[in-house]
Amino acid sequence: MLKAYFSAALFTLGLGLALPTAAQNTYFFPAAQAGSFDPAIPTPEKFLGYPIGTHYTRSDQIVAYLRELDRVSDKVSLRTLGNTFEERPQVVATITAVENQQNLAKLQEARRALVDPKLPAPDYRKLPVAVSLNFGVHGNESSSSEAALLLAYYLTASTSPETKQWLEQAVVTIDPLENPDGRDRASHWFDQNKSWPNVTDPLDREHTEAWPGGRTNHFYTDLNRDWLPLTQPESRARMAFFHEWYPNVMIDFHEMGTNGTYYFEPSKPFSTENDLIPRATYEVLNVHLAKYFAKSLDDLGSLYWTKEQFDNLSPIYGSTYPDFEGGVGITFEVASSRGLAQEGTNGVVTFPFTIRNHVATGLATVRGAVEEKELFLKHQRDFFTSALTDARKFPTKAYVFGSEQDETLTNKFLSLLLQHKVEVHELGKDVTLDKQDFKKGKAYVVPTSQPQYRIVNSLFEELTTFHDSVFYDVTGWSQAHAYGLPVSKQKNTNLVQSAPVQAPKTLAGTVRGGKSSYAYILPWSDYNAAHSLTALQRAGVVAKVSFKPFSAGTKDDHTDFGYGALVIPVAGQKLSADSVFQIVSRVSRQNQVTFTGVGTGFSLSGIDLGSNNVHTVPEAKAALLVGTGTNASEVGEAWFVASQQLGLPLSRIELSNFGRAPLGRYTSIVLVGGVYTGLDKASVDKLRRWVQEGGTLITIKNASDWAIKQGIVKEKLLVPANGGWADTTATASAAAKSKLGPAATHRADFVQQEQEGTRAIAGSIYSADIDITNPIGFGLTSRKLYVFRNGTTFLKPSRNPYATVAQYTAKPLVSGYVSQANLKQISNSAAVVVSKVGAGRVVLFADDPNFRHYWHGTSRLFANALLLGPLLNLPEGPAAISAEEE
Numbered sequence: 001m002l003k004a005y006f007s008a009a010l011f012t013l014g015l016g017l018a019l020p021t022a023a024q025n026t027y028f029f030p031a032a033q034a035g036s037f038d039p040a041i042p043t044p045e046k047f048l049g050y051p052i053g054t055h056y057t058r059s060d061q062i063v064a065y066l067r068e069l070d071r072v073s074d075k076v077s078l079r080t081l082g083n084t085f086e087e088r089p090q091v092v093a094t095i096t097a098v099e100n101q102q103n104l105a106k107l108q109e110a111r112r113a114l115v116d117p118k119l120p121a122p123d124y125r126k127l128p129v130a131v132s133l134n135f136g137v138h139g140n141e142s143s144s145s146e147a148a149l150l151l152a153y154y155l156t157a158s159t160s161p162e163t164k165q166w167l168e169q170a171v172v173t174i175d176p177l178e179n180p181d182g183r184d185r186a187s188h189w190f191d192q193n194k195s196w197p198n199v200t201d202p203l204d205r206e207h208t209e210a211w212p213g214g215r216t217n218h219f220y221t222d223l224n225r226d227w228l229p230l231t232q233p234e235s236r237a238r239m240a241f242f243h244e245w246y247p248n249v250m251i252d253f254h255e256m257g258t259n260g261t262y263y264f265e266p267s268k269p270f271s272t273e274n275d276l277i278p279r280a281t282y283e284v285l286n287v288h289l290a291k292y293f294a295k296s297l298d299d300l301g302s303l304y305w306t307k308e309q310f311d312n313l314s315p316i317y318g319s320t321y322p323d324f325e326g327g328v329g330i331t332f333e334v335a336s337s338r339g340l341a342q343e344g345t346n347g348v349v350t351f352p353f354t355i356r357n358h359v360a361t362g363l364a365t366v367r368g369a370v371e372e373k374e375l376f377l378k379h380q381r382d383f384f385t386s387a388l389t390d391a392r393k394f395p396t397k398a399y400v401f402g403s404e405q406d407e408t409l410t411n412k413f414l415s416l417l418l419q420h421k422v423e424v425h426e427l428g429k430d431v432t433l434d435k436q437d438f439k440k441g442k443a444y445v446v447p448t449s450q451p452q453y454r455i456v457n458s459l460f461e462e463l464t465t466f467h468d469s470v471f472y473d474v475t476g477w478s479q480a481h482a483y484g485l486p487v488s489k490q491k492n493t494n495l496v497q498s499a500p501v502q503a504p505k506t507l508a509g510t511v512r513g514g515k516s517s518y519a520y521i522l523p524w525s526d527y528n529a530a531h532s533l534t535a536l537q538r539a540g541v542v543a544k545v546s547f548k549p550f551s552a553g554t555k556d557d558h559t560d561f562g563y564g565a566l567v568i569p570v571a572g573q574k575l576s577a578d579s580v581f582q583i584v585s586r587v588s589r590q591n592q593v594t595f596t597g598v599g600t601g602f603s604l605s606g607i608d609l610g611s612n613n614v615h616t617v618p619e620a621k622a623a624l625l626v627g628t629g630t631n632a633s634e635v636g637e638a639w640f641v642a643s644q645q646l647g648l649p650l651s652r653i654e655l656s657n658f659g660r661a662p663l664g665r666y667t668s669i670v671l672v673g674g675v676y677t678g679l680d681k682a683s684v685d686k687l688r689r690w691v692q693e694g695g696t697l698i699t700i701k702n703a704s705d706w707a708i709k710q711g712i713v714k715e716k717l718l719v720p721a722n723g724g725w726a727d728t729t730a731t732a733s734a735a736a737k738s739k740l741g742p743a744a745t746h747r748a749d750f751v752q753q754e755q756e757g758t759r760a761i762a763g764s765i766y767s768a769d770i771d772i773t774n775p776i777g778f779g780l781t782s783r784k785l786y787v788f789r790n791g792t793t794f795l796k797p798s799r800n801p802y803a804t805v806a807q808y809t810a811k812p813l814v815s816g817y818v819s820q821a822n823l824k825q826i827s828n829s830a831a832v833v834v835s836k837v838g839a840g841r842v843v844l845f846a847d848d849p850n851f852r853h854y855w856h857g858t859s860r861l862f863a864n865a866l867l868l869g870p871l872l873n874l875p876e877g878p879a880a881i882s883a884e885e886e
Contacts, residue, residue: 139182
């Protein structure tokens with residue numbers, strides 16, 4: 001290991017020197033024989049003009065090199081899958097033998113027999129194994145994309161008999177830039193801050209990226225956790241390509257801390273593995289491949305470890321999703337230099353050294369996949385066959401979902417299912433199930449007996465039993481709960497009557513009744529209603545919102561409108577009646593929503609349109625505090641909701657600029673989780689005055705703690721059990737049973753520190769009761785709300801009985817892991833509280849309502865806070881709890 005680090009250091013000392021091609025090949029491909037590369041294929045160094053490992057390569061240069069390989073070699077084809085938010089291309093290079101390259105579509109069709117049990121079993125000898133090598137999902141884990149260039153070069157240029165066999169027996173796809181936007185954010189930082197000679201001090205600016213860093217994409221989304229929800233364009237494009245090949249082996253190349261070595265799977269047995277997945281995936285495929293990885297690193301003298309951390313629990317990861325599709329997904333983690341060279345506990349870690357380790361394991365992956373080809377192909381066939389067997393044993397035979405009041409969100413969820421190749425059928429008749437109404441043509445049925453049973457289970461089911469209590473990430477990932485749509489589990493397939501749905505509906509927005517001389521009405525229950533409001537306001541249209549339900553129309557033809565319905569009066573606008581109609585029509589088409597034109601303000605039932613309960617909605621002018629100290633993921637989530645869900649310009653104000661910000665221009669200010677010590681007393685007083693003068697402050701997770709502790713709002717926190725950690729009953733019990741006896745119950749063996757993970761709330765799902773008559777709850781049609789929770793902010797229900805908008809139920813756990821002590825704290829605590837402060841108000845969220853962009857059930861509450869918050873004027877109400885009772 002020391003020799004390996006030393007050689008890497010020597011390589012880096014010559015950063016300014018252009019090493020001969022042979023020297024680079026010898027370093028990165030030490031097992032390759034001299035002269036075994038086709039000279040017609042340019043090396044990355046020759047194409048780029050600098051040795052790999054001496055500079056961070058920009059995404060456009062990476063794409064350009066792969067395009068060059070496509071141009072000069074018939075073994076390579078480069079394909080653009082899509083563009084990122086910052087208009088960088090997403091590309092995938094497919095590398096295989098020329099004969100395979102000319103017949104890719106036929107090979108894909110032949111491989112369908114692996115994933116469709118209805119087709120006869122294939123001749124495994126004639127099928128290629130599909131190997132997917134994916135790099136840089138975390139943009140600042142930068143060695144991976146450099147390794148992608150070298151691996152693409154090797155597979156294209158190597159003339160060895162072994163490489164020839166690989167390309168004949170395998171189709172290798174290389175995604176060099178899973179996160180192009182984050183990659184360039186990181187590469188620009190490292191290149192701008194490098195020094196000659198290298199500064200290896202970990203505190204040097206080169207090694208300490210500024211907030212938010214390059215890990216995430218444009219909206220600060222962790223794309224490695226987006227494989228199941230598919231909220232980002234990078235993920236959706238990648239998923240479509242994934243299902244063309246259903247790779248047998250898929251590797252995600254990562255970096256870890258500088259003090260690490262190298263990690264590859266197998267993962268920790270049982271405790272971090274999913275029981276839906278056949279044991280052969282973990283115990284046979286992973287173990288077989290691990291031998292190849294180990295040898296490749298042994299040959300370099302590089303240290304490594306396995307089986308201790310990370311997990312294969314959920315299909316949210318790029319290294320786990322393939323396990324749910326009959327392949328084997330694997331995480332590679334290499335110690336990171338985060339710069340060109342950095343000191344660590346194992347010595348100086350250099351950029352070339354990290355790249356070389358990834359190159360070695362990348363080649364080992366192809367070698368292992370080809371040599372064990374039949375094992376992987378047969379496993380995939382057996383996997384999808386066993387899915388049908390497992391589904392027959394599962395008590396739920398179908399799921400029915402959909403909302404007549406929200407066709408947009410229903411269609412969005414349908415689209416998600418279809419992207420995962422889930423079989424879905426349209427509901428053929430009106431039914432009432434579990435006290436929920438499902439309408440023909442506006443609801444869908446998903447049978448569990450299908451090849452994608454394991455993905456279906458992951459999308460819909462709850463999970464509360466685990467082999468361990470120490471987790472790497474979330475333990476509740478059901479998308480059905482996140483969307484908040486009505487869902488019913490069925491023990492038969494009687495409602496599966498139509499042919500499978502092939503594509504989501506194209507919803508046609510319209511104005512029912514045509515042009516009106518009086519008013520247009522839009523139900524707030526549609527997911528796109530909020531975006532429609534901001535679009536109308538930006539076009540100069542005055543909009544009102546109804547605080548009470550009503551029914552408009554005639555006795556024989558009427559429409560019921562619930563809390564929050566938008567009312568667009570024709571009179572009183574600065575625009576002509578024709579202009580208002582044109583704008584309403586355009587907004588309806590663009591947002592695929594249906595307005596209803598009415599000719600009278602006299603309602604069939606409920607309030608009339610001129611009621612004092614119909615309020616003009618002020619145009620939202622919102623700001624979000626960002627920068628060092630704030631949680632970048634939560635910043636990105638709030639920004640994403642405002643931008644993509646609402647079409648609302650959101651001012652992002654650096655904490656360092658808050659002192660000079662003119663707060664009077666904003667109707668709402670958002671504080672996500674973070675550390676706000678950067679706001680001095682003058683800034684806190686300034687924020688407090690703004691709220692008291694009529695502003696709406698929205699706080700999330702520990703920002704709610706902060707606002708309470710600063711005295712901005714007079715609500716109460718529940719004291720967390722054991723300081724926010726779980727009980728240590730299990731540890732104490734174990735000690736009591738040990739030879740140490742009762743006196744040792746306050747002690748624990750050193751190794752038991754691993755159990756500290758049990759003290760966290762491991763990203764789980766809970767049920768809450770939501771007040772749908774409160775503007776924060778407008779648009780929801782059921783009082784049952786699913787909330788995602790991964791923090792330890794515990795809000796006490798407000799003394800004002802009208803102020804607790806959402807409250808956890810007495811037995812709230814729905815899915816995921818939580819300790820009993822923390823579960824007790826959560827039970828009956830407040831999830832959302834609105835507190836009156838002078839002429840303004842504070843909306844406190846105990847949890848993150850916008851979690852990873854897919855918690856649509858609660859992101860609506862955040863949207864309501866932004867758009868309708870200024871209309872919240874709470875009655876004081878009788879004090880439900882006296883000071884003595886507190």
